Amino acid sequence: MEAGLPARLHHTPSAAPAGIVHLGLGAFFRAHGAIYVEQAMAASGGDWGIIGVSLQSPGTRDRLAPQGWAYTALQLGPEGETAQVVTVLRDVLVAPENPQAVLDAMIAPAVRIVSLTVTEKGYCHEPSTGRLNADHPDIRHDLDNPLPRSAPGFLVRALQARRAAGIPPFTVLCCDNLPENGHVVRGVVLDLARLIDPDLAAWIEAQGAFPSTMVDRIVPATTPADLDRVETLTGRRDEAPVMHEPFRQWVVEDRFCNGRPDLGAVGVQLVDDVTPFEHMKLRMLNGTHSSLAYLGYLAGHQTIADTMADPVMAQFVDRLWRSEIIPALTPPPGTDLVAYADALAARYANPAIRHRTWQIAMDGSQKLPQRILGTIAEGRAAGRPVPGLTLAVAAWMRYASGRDEAGGAIEVKDPLAPQMAALWRDDPAATVDGFLALSQVFPAVLRDDAGFRAELSDALTRLVRDGARVAASG
Numbered sequence: 325m326e327a328g329l330p331a332r333l334h335h336t337p338s339a340a341p342a343g344i345v346h347l348g349l350g351a352f353f354r355a356h357g358a359i360y361v362e363q364a365m366a367a368s369g370g371d372w373g374i375i376g377v378s379l380q381s382p383g384t385r386d387r388l389a390p391q392g393w394a395y396t397a398l399q400l401g402p403e404g405e406t407a408q409v410v411t412v413l414r415d416v417l418v419a420p421e422n423p424q425a426v427l428d429a430m431i432a433p434a435v436r437i438v439s440l441t442v443t444e445k446g447y448c449h450e451p452s453t454g455r456l457n458a459d460h461p462d463i464r465h466d467l468d469n470p471l472p473r474s475a476p477g478f479l480v481r482a483l484q485a486r487r488a489a490g491i492p493p494f495t496v497l498c499c500d501n502l503p504e505n506g507h508v509v510r511g512v513v514l515d516l517a518r519l520i521d522p523d524l525a526a527w528i529e530a531q532g533a534f535p536s537t538m539v540d541r542i543v544p545a546t547t548p549a550d551l552d553r554v555e556t557l558t559g560r561r562d563e564a565p566v567m568h569e570p571f572r573q574w575v576v577e578d579r580f581c582n583g584r585p586d587l588g589a590v591g592v593q594l595v596d597d598v599t600p601f602e603h604m605k606l607r608m609l610n611g612t613h614s615s616l617a618y619l620g621y622l623a624g625h626q627t628i629a630d631t632m633a634d635p636v637m638a639q640f641v642d643r644l645w646r647s648e649i650i651p652a653l654t655p656p657p658g659t660d661l662v663a664y665a666d667a668l669a670a671r672y673a674n675p676a677i678r679h680r681t682w683q684i685a686m687d688g689s690q691k692l693p694q695r696i697l698g699t700i701a702e703g704r705a706a707g708r709p710v711p712g713l714t715l716a717v718a719a720w721m722r723y724a725s726g727r728d729e730a731g732g733a734i735e736v737k738d739p740l741a742p743q744m745a746a747l748w749r750d751d752p753a754a755t756v757d758g759f760l761a762l763s764q765v766f767p768a769v770l771r772d773d774a775g776f777r778a779e780l781s782d783a784l785t786r787l788v789r790d791g792a793r794v795a796a797s798g
């Protein structure tokens with residue numbers, strides 16, 4: 325090492341064939357699924373090394389390449405930090421640069437699982453119905469071109485090539501925060517396959533597997549300051565570390581068509597039906613995360629931990645759990661929902677995790693249905709008031725308008741951002757009418773519910789008049 329230059333993290337990747345291709349190589353997968361797979365191989369063996377695929381940009385590949393695909397995962401607990409180096413990646417491909425290389429990786433017989441974290445919008449489906457949006461520009465492209473752009477396109481074209489070559493299908497393992505996520509990805513894959521070749525769709529239906537999963541670990545985006553922190557702690561420069569909380573959970577339906585790593589050996593819960601776990605996590609964690617993100621952002625809080633340090637917001641979220649969300653849930657086997665809520669409150673308050681409200685606020689139009697609107701619809705059908713979640717929806721509208729409480733611009737990241745910015749009116753009832761007409765977000769049962777419309781207008785009126793903190797204290 326030259327004097328003055330820090331040591332660089334470096335690793336020589338194993339030459340063993342990869343068993344998994346992962347689409348959407350973001351920080352979440354690198355801090356969650358990749359670590360479980362690495363540990364499962366250490367515990368029980370198997371060639372399950374991972375080829376990561378970035379569907380958009382080359383940044384992660386470019387930062388990981390000089391490190392031999394290794395990276396540091398830094399665990400941030402209230403009591404301190406611990407670092408581990410993860411070496412399970414065998415290669416990283418960038419789909420837009422070379423889609424054929426991605427297909428070749430997915431077609432290799434040694435690859436027996438294709439896992440995905442492509443975010444809610446990556447499935448090209450209608451969030452309110454779960455069906456493929458055949459008008460999506462990437463889907464239209466993928467119907468006409470053998471080299472795809474979308475995640476469903478890569479899955480279908482790779483399965484088509486495997487079928488043609490007599491290679492059995494891989495298991496499609498969805499790791500995104502969608503309800504019945506295996507069912508959703510199966511639906512979009514079969515819808516797309518049917519449009520390309522109905523026989524292919526029948527083959528996938530008969531031979532493929534799409535287990536649903538529930539994934540959980542809080543992984544804030546890595547910042548430049550985090551790179552320095554890792555260097556100070558480990559003595560090595562890593563250009564692509566990931567930050568994560570100590571907690572992790574992965575619940576997986578044990579329906580794989582072509583083998584799997586020994587996930588059970590490393591704490592993954594293998595179950596017959598993941599639905600109650602998914603509902604619990606999406607509604608109790610992600611639903612309150614989004615609620616705190618919109619209200620917290622509007623109240624001027626940078627992170628979830630800052631928002632939880634505001635007693636008004638901590639009490640607000642506690643009311644959401646106890647009065648609005650838990651009463652609508654069936655607890656998963658062996659789970660106490662009140663204890664789960666208490667654990668969430670402690671996780672959110674972890675001051676070492678700087679999870680920005682702005683980051684969680686992203687893509688609200690894709691997140692709200694499964695996180696918040698289902699609970700609202702069920703609560704209303706049961707005659708149970710849901711004022712806090714209704715306020716959260718109003719806060720999302722206010723946020724999505726692109727103006728904060730001081731009139732400053734908000735950088736809204738959402739596929740519907742331009743459309744939503746145009747919906748804001750001086751009259752809250754008119755704003756609510758405009759948003760409720762978004763049928764890709766709101767299910768008919770809420771669009772047609774005059775009581776919900778009126779309560780949402782009231783909530784938005786209070787939010788605009790009094791500000792987020794006062795509205796949340798009510």
Ligand code: CS2
Pocket residue numbers: 501539540541542543609610613614683684685
């Ligand atoms: C968050 C999730 O960004 C978001 O929308 O709600 O990423 C959340 O941190 C994870 O699902 C936790 O498991």
